[in-house]
Structures are given as C-alpha cells and as structure tokens.
Amino acid sequence: MRIGLIGTGRIGSFHAGVLARHPEVESLVLADADAGRAAGVAGALGAEAAPDVDALLGQALDAVVIASATAAHAELIARAARAGLPAFCEKPIALDVPRTLRALDAVAEAGTVLQLGFMRRFDAGYRAAREAVRSGRLGRLHTVRAVTSDPEPPPAAYLPLSGGLFRDCLVHDFDIVRWVTGREVVEVYATGSDTGPAMFREAGDVDTAAAVLTLDDGMLVTATATRCNGAGYDVRMELAGERDQIVVGLDDRTPLASVEPQGPPAPGKPWPGFLERFAPAYEAELDAFVRLVRGEAPNPCDGREALAALRIAEACERSRRERGPVRLAGVGEPAGGDGAGSAG
Template identity: 40%
Template sequence: MGLKIGVAGLGRVGAFHLDTLLAASAVGEVFVTDVVPEAIGSATGRYAGVTGCADVDAVLAAGVDGLVIASPAAGRVMPIERSVAAGVPVFCEPPIAMSSAESAAVRARCAAAGVPVVVGRHRRFDPAVRAARAAVSVGELGFVTAARSTTLDPAPPPMSSVAGSGGIFRDFAVHDFDTLCWVVGGDVVEVYATGGNQGDPGFTANDDVDSATAILTFASGAMGVVSVSRYNGRGHDCRLEVHGSTDSVVAGWDHRTPVRNLDPRCAFPSGTPHGSDLDRFARARRRELGEFCALIGGEPPSWQSPFAHSPLCSVEEAHEVALIADAATTSLHEKRPVRIDEIAAI
C-alpha cells in the first residue's frame, strides 16, 4: 500500500513537496489541505491518489503516517502540536514558530510527546555543503577562521507574505544560520546585524529590511558572515565559503551561479543562472523528504550519511537557530551586538 502522507499548505513549496511525494515509491496516498479551498481542488483535480481534506484535523483523522507542513509561517505551531498529540511524525518547513520563545514551547511539547519532528534544512542534503562539513569535521581545514553564507533572491515575495514572515532573519536567513552552525560546529555566542531598504517601501512599512548582513561569533573564535537580499535580478544565488588555517573550500560555485565575471581570461560561469531556490536545490529537497519518509517507514535512509547521525534537522537544532535569528533581529533594531544567552533568558 505504501505510506499515507498529509500535506498542509499547497503554496509554491507545498506543491513541490506534493510532486515529490507522489513520485516516491514509498508513498501510496497523499491527503492535502490548505486555507484556500481552490488550492485543494486544484491538487485533487491534477493528481490521482490525492484526497482533499477540510483542515489538518481531517488529514490526521485519515490515519496518515506523517504530516508535511508548508503552510505560512504564522500558522505552523497548531498543526505541529495537533500532529504530535495524535502520534503522527512531522516534517515542517522553517521557521516552526514566530519567535525563539514560541519555538522553545514547541520544542518542549514535541519532546514530551516523543514523536519524530523534522525541520526542513534542505541545504544539508546538497552534496557540496555536505562535503564542506565533512572537510571541517575531519580537520582538513585546520581550525576554521571564517565562514560565509550568501543567499540572494531574484525578487521579493508578495508583501502579504512579508507582513506575516517575522522578518528577514527569521523567515529568510534561517537556512544560512543553520548551514554555518552545521558546517562549522559549536555554539554561536554573539550576533551583530545590520540591514537596509532600497526597494519596495512595503518592507519599511512592515518593520523589515530587504537586504541584511549578520556577523556571528562562535565559541571557538570562528566568525560567520551571513549576507541575504531579496533583490538580485541576475538570479538565485546561494554560496558557502569556509576558510581555515590550512585550507579553504567553497560550495555553490557552479556554471549556473548568477554572477557576471569581468575577468576577460575566464569564461566562468557559462550557464543559465539559477532562477529560484526550488531550482537550485530541487534534488536536495527531494533527498531530504525521501529521508523523512524512510524514517517514518522504518526503511534505511534514502540518502546515506557519512556522519554518525542523520542530517535531518531536529526541533532542538531549529530552536538554536531561532535564538540566532531573534538575536539578529534585536541587533538590527537596537544597533548593537546581542549575546545568545541574553535572548535565551527572555
């Protein structure tokens, strides 16, 4: 029969997850819901094996083996908590909550329920990012001096999405924060952030910025730099650099990297720029969701890990990133360095 999986939220990412699940041999049936009834009708009309449900409770009542949550950020706590209360494992797009305090409460409830909850961190399933982590883990770089994660989108999302996003650090840069923590290892102890607006005035109206940079100080002394922007007309740019005392490595430099090289002696990059995150990380996202299905189905991992544990992101790890995002948000508004223990104590 295969697994029965629920999908809550059928927007851009939810629709991608639905396509992935329907193509997976381990999945037999998919039950979907969305706050927009037309989205449910579109999904059930396009695909066989998809059943529409009025809400998350109806999806859970169908006896699903797992729930994939891709609904808007402000509405993810309820389906997570309903699912774990029903004993159903969860895969949730980040962020899981709108603040680190709220994510701490979700973390506690999930721990008490003892039900697997995975938070989406698809970059961990990108081969180059994983190779960078492996290089750091075995000491190929010596001690890490600095790591940089850059994410630039070609255009901003609708202002209706920005209004309920929680800000650029909670909504957008969480993947960069997680990547640096996962690759470098160790705790972040302090954050300094800055940002600004030169595009749509809606960002300012929503107390947000369209471009930002955060400097992370790790307990080891390593420095992390995160640069993000909603405006990069050439395409979707996502890159990682890790510099150490004996070597340096990069991930995300390929022939579709959306930069224009002005060196006349070099033809790199030569391909069509990446158009979006779903374009850039399509295979990584499929691998990640495949490993979630393997986890709940009791099968061997679909994407073998060279490490002692699965690269799937736990709620505990997601909460640590939420603390960094809140520290960056506070630093942006108060224009000062913010320690992580200050945010954790709130």
C-alpha cells in the same frame, strides 16, 4: 505508507509531487485552507483531498507533512503530536521563541518526532563542505562567508508575516553555519538597509542585511542577504582554513560574472529561485523523513535545531535595532536552560 500533507501552495505542491512519486508512499491525502486548491493539486497527482485539516487528521495516517503558512506551523505541529503522528514541517516552527518552545513541548509530551525542513543540510555541496571540515582537510577554519541573495522581493503582503529578513531568509544560513562547522554562535553584530523598495520600510523590515557571527572557537562568519539580486538566485558558502579553502554553490548557473580578462562570463541560465536550485535537496529531505517514519534512520534535523537558528536570528534583529553586538546567552532562553540543539 499513507501520508497527509497540509498546505498546497508553491512549496507544498512541490512536496506533494515528491511524495506522490516516492516508492514507499502508497497513498497521499492533501488539505489546504483553500479546499479547491488542494483538490486541484490532488487531482493532478492522483492523490486524495480532504476538505480541511480536521478531516485530514481523522484519516488513518502514518505521518504528516506541514507546508502551510508560517503562522499555522506551531499549532499544526502540536495537533499532529496529539494525534500521535510523526511530522515534517517547513521552517520555521514559529517566529518567536515562546511559541516554538510550546510546539516542541507538545512533541516531547506526545513522544512523537518532528523533522524540520532545513533543506540545505541535504544539498550535495553543503554535505561535501561538512565532510571537508570534519576530515581536517581545510586545517583550522578561520573565516566563513555565507551569502543568500533572492532575485526579486516577495509580494508586499508577505513582508509583515515573514518575521523579517533575519528570521525568514538568513535563518537558513545560521542553521547551515552551525551544521557545517559543528560550532555554536556566541555573539552577533548585525545591520540592515531599507533603501530599496518602499514596501520594506512600510513593513519595518530591510531588503539587505549583513551579520558578523563569532563562533565558540573564535571563528568569524559573515552572513549577508538581499531580496534584490537582479542577476539571479545566489546562495553560496565560502570556508577558509589554514590549509585550504572551498566554496559551496559555485557552478555554471551561479549568477556571478568575473571582470578579469580571463575570468568566467555571466552564466547563460542563472538559477531563478530556491526550488530550482535546491530541488534535489528537497527530495532528499523528504526521503529522509520517510525513512525516519519507517524506523530506518535517525532524525536528521530535530525541531530543536530550528530553535537554535531562531535564537541567532532574534539576536541579529536585536543587534540591528540596538546598533550594537549581542551575546547569544540569554536570547530567547526559557527558564532553566536554552533548550537549543547541538551543532555537532
């Protein structure tokens, strides 16, 4: 199999390494807006480098992996579709619903496939939680608590391009809540705080946010996020039911210390970031993409799932600005339907 990869920044370089090691990938071609960076990564991996995206798409490829800057995702998805190529793309497709829909339309019109990079769906803990819910082990779920805490803020220049904390960060939680519970969000109530570094206020963003989500069966979900968790990278999900409760993301590297006399101490080596915490999940999602392209497995995360998560993020941002609850019905809906995926 011959795969093209667009974008050789931090996550793109990681994906390139995974693909270069994959037994079914015979050759890999890399391209980046910075041609020198692509050439450097390619040289280190024994891959090929194309001078630009046009040259990459002109190769005899079997598929494309898109790990470029967010602003380029939608157009690159459409270009891959027009070239008849299956595509894997890091989230998001776009930061707004209209551009997301145009990219999805391009894929549908071309009859190709698009897999989205919501890597938590491939994490062992989240998969076990989904199975626990499906098996009935927990009984009726009544409360879910999702947490995403970054150890330090991103560069200031990134914030105006990120889409804000709900679209950039909490969108992962919105997706995984749908996937684990199998339910849809019907209403949100969200707020945020910008009392941290001034760059958040200057970008019109918040450094910390919280949302209460009401699901279609009445279940309540809290989802919180911050860019300023100095203890380390902390991503967890607690699921409480009438019979049992479980937690995802609690291990000997979780940056959380008990103050109880017999409680566990702070970890000696807390998780420093998302690549370290979710490395096996990133590898698993690309393996799933390879199997999808080979016709050996169905699409594990269709592009419509990104649309569903984005609509929740947009509802939360509206709720934060309007200081009130927002129903999902009508948020970002195209004429004739919502076009969202199914949580099932």
